[in-house]
Amino acid sequence: MNATTTAHLDDTDVEAFGAELDRIREEIIAERGESDARYIRRVIAVQRTLEAGGRVALLVSLFPPAWAAGTAMLATAKILDNMEIGHNVLHGQWDWMRDPKIHSTTWEWDALTPAAAWKHTHNDLHHRWTNVVGRDRDVGYTILRMSQDQPWRPDHLAQPLYNAALAPLFEWGIAIFDLEFDAAVQGRKTWRTFFGELRGLASKAGRQIGKDYVLFPLLAGPSALSCLLGNLTAATTRNLWSHTIIFCGHFPDGTQTFREEEIEGETRARWYLRQLLGSANIEGGPLFHVLSGNLGHQIEHHLYPDLPSNRYAQIAPRVRELCDKYRLPYTTGPLGKQYRQAWKRVLRLALPG
Amino acid sequence: MIATAWWGRRLARAAEWLTTPLLPDDYLGLVNPLWSASEPCGRVESVRRETADATTLLIRPGRGWAGHHPGHHLRVGVEIQGVLHWRVYSITSAPDSPDGLVSITVKTLPGGRVSPHLGRHTAPGTVLRLGAAEGDFTLPFPVPPRLLLLTAGVGITPVMGILRALAARDTVPDTVLVHSAATPQDVVFGPELRELARRKAALTLHEHYTRMHPGGPGAGARSRRLTADRLADLVPDWRERDTWACGPVGMLEAVERHWAQAGIAEHLHVERFRFATTPAGAEANGPGRVRFTVTGREADAAPCVPLLVVGEDAGVPMPSGCRMGICHSCVARLVRGRVRDLRTGRIHGEAGDLVQTCVSAAAGPVHLEL
Numbered sequence A: 001m002n003a004t005t006t007a008h009l010d011d012t013d014v015e016a017f018g019a020e021l022d023r024i025r026e027e028i029i030a031e032r033g034e035s036d037a038r039y040i041r042r043v044i045a046v047q048r049t050l051e052a053g054g055r056v057a058l059l060v061s062l063f064p065p066a067w068a069a070g071t072a073m074l075a076t077a078k079i080l081d082n083m084e085i086g087h088n089v090l091h092g093q094w095d096w097m098r099d100p101k102i103h104s105t106t107w108e109w110d111a112l113t114p115a116a117a118w119k120h121t122h123n124d125l126h127h128r129w130t131n132v133v134g135r136d137r138d139v140g141y142t143i144l145r146m147s148q149d150q151p152w153r154p155d156h157l158a159q160p161l162y163n164a165a166l167a168p169l170f171e172w173g174i175a176i177f178d179l180e181f182d183a184a185v186q187g188r189k190t191w192r193t194f195f196g197e198l199r200g201l202a203s204k205a206g207r208q209i210g211k212d213y214v215l216f217p218l219l220a221g222p223s224a225l226s227c228l229l230g231n232l233t234a235a236t237t238r239n240l241w242s243h244t245i246i247f248c249g250h251f252p253d254g255t256q257t258f259r260e261e262e263i264e265g266e267t268r269a270r271w272y273l274r275q276l277l278g279s280a281n282i283e284g285g286p287l288f289h290v291l292s293g294n295l296g297h298q299i300e301h302h303l304y305p306d307l308p309s310n311r312y313a314q315i316a317p318r319v320r321e322l323c324d325k326y327r328l329p330y331t332t333g334p335l336g337k338q339y340r341q342a343w344k345r346v347l348r349l350a351l352p353g
Numbered sequence B: 001m002i003a004t005a006w007w008g009r010r011l012a013r014a015a016e017w018l019t020t021p022l023l024p025d026d027y028l029g030l031v032n033p034l035w036s037a038s039e040p041c042g043r044v045e046s047v048r049r050e051t052a053d054a055t056t057l058l059i060r061p062g063r064g065w066a067g068h069h070p071g072h073h074l075r076v077g078v079e080i081q082g083v084l085h086w087r088v089y090s091i092t093s094a095p096d097s098p099d100g101l102v103s104i105t106v107k108t109l110p111g112g113r114v115s116p117h118l119g120r121h122t123a124p125g126t127v128l129r130l131g132a133a134e135g136d137f138t139l140p141f142p143v144p145p146r147l148l149l150l151t152a153g154v155g156i157t158p159v160m161g162i163l164r165a166l167a168a169r170d171t172v173p174d175t176v177l178v179h180s181a182a183t184p185q186d187v188v189f190g191p192e193l194r195e196l197a198r199r200k201a202a203l204t205l206h207e208h209y210t211r212m213h214p215g216g217p218g219a220g221a222r223s224r225r226l227t228a229d230r231l232a233d234l235v236p237d238w239r240e241r242d243t244w245a246c247g248p249v250g251m252l253e254a255v256e257r258h259w260a261q262a263g264i265a266e267h268l269h270v271e272r273f274r275f276a277t278t279p280a281g282a283e284a285n286g287p288g289r290v291r292f293t294v295t296g297r298e299a300d301a302a303p304c305v306p307l308l309v310v311g312e313d314a315g316v317p318m319p320s321g322c323r324m325g326i327c328h329s330c331v332a333r334l335v336r337g338r339v340r341d342l343r344t345g346r347i348h349g350e351a352g353d354l355v356q357t358c359v360s361a362a363a364g365p366v367h368l369e370l
Ligand code: FES
Pocket: B320, B321, B322, B323, B324, B325, B326, B327, B328, B329, B330, B331, B356, B357, B358, B359
């Protein structure tokens, strides 16, 4: 943590800052209703229509325009499923509707990792311990060195390579990461649980792979190969996209990491402060925000992980105003810039120091 | 027939592999909500005002509807401001009615949230979620030869389902219906009941009015509640009849006592309306006590202690994660009672809700499915 960014605030200021953020939360909760419900249902309907359309087009993908259209539709569907729908539903953002099907406890997504495993590492570990080195496993996903507070090891020299390889295989990376092999080795998780979860992953991944790379190509008959290629392209596009967005959430210049001793006795207001200092936004238009699951509003998402994502755009200017008022940084920038800076960090921290 | 069903099931299973992680149903429901069997729905076809505060909704059930028996009730889910609310209503239509519709009759409760919405603001075309038909207030088979139906107010609703089913048959058993309402105009299904009694010789209808205008017909003698003596006058052979009773709690208690005293409690069937919510304020202010329905444990709960901690202290295996209200790992189903959100102080909760136990405390007695 860079102590100078918050040195001008004493405890009362921080608590006042937290209280103002609480108020925004309460206002949104009081306001959310029919239009929000309509929004998520519409996104789900669009996603399912695109997926069905894409799959049908790929059945006849020997015809090149069908391949192009099918692949594009399927890639978009997969991106919507993972980002604006899956990620946010699994956060419990739509639990308030009481719809048993659009609920964090019942939702399953088009990704290799089972929703339950991801909810634990993401909702609990990452969002509670955001950017705390040694606690938030998302700081480098246990293989990359993304903070100077992480001790350097020689294998970090290869981390630009790891990261480049991780991008197209992102869903595999997440699936393996969610198993928490490291936790089992260190005894934080029993081997019994680990193998249980491994079985869960195998069955989920088996169904996903069977559908994309066996069943639909078989159904496509003469178009089998082009269908398989289309599915592979769609999945890879989704992986590259989600890796890019997530990579820009906490690693651009200005985002801070924290040491465990810095967060001892942290109050709710200080937790807010850490979420703000540890996250970075990406600027873009409405379509960009939908396709990125509104994670371009990473700061707002981290302050309010369970408020409906369609509200982040409305909250953002108010959070920004608060940051001005309390003279706190608000890290944001266009996608290209954020992405370059995150990569710069990977390269820089591959080297010791 | 059997072979087609077998192939149908096979095909459905195969289709699941193509739609995983979703169900084929999720796509069907997208085209038409009525096609979803995993989430049964119905569409309101028409709305009929019965009395000043009772409204009948005629609903076309979708693919997930498995039919009902006369006297059954069902859960109806309606979305109000984006939030799904469930309430239980008796089915007032006969099974397999020729138009294929299922009807419920909603009494608008003043100050209620769901019943005014259903009764006054539900237009034809609205899609409602439907639970399965259930309940044990049903006629046995064969139908007993002599029946007494004892109802008050909207207590007529499950009995109307029974009467309509009986009326659809060739032979109606010897049936007496004694119905209480405030005034003749308040009798839900009044015209239909009177017409039915005229048409079917075996059906006798006694209407009892608890509130008549002074000087009006029947004022004085017939005002106030129906008493046991009055009932004995109207139906001298009430002891020999199998009886179905539905009405307000006070009436049902009196009836149960009376039948028990006569030593014929086994002749009596009652239907109690269950309300999904614990009335706010009434119980919500009482001392907090939590019952964990799965493990069977119970514990006192202070107003500021999260249910999560109450459960852990009582030795219940509680799911948890962040313990600060952000991860939703700790959600548990509320079976009854209401909870206080410790972040805002807001009291909320309806039976069936999933609540975050780490940021909720008991507001009065609470049952949690854990
Ligand atoms: S334990 Fe995370 S929300 Fe309750």
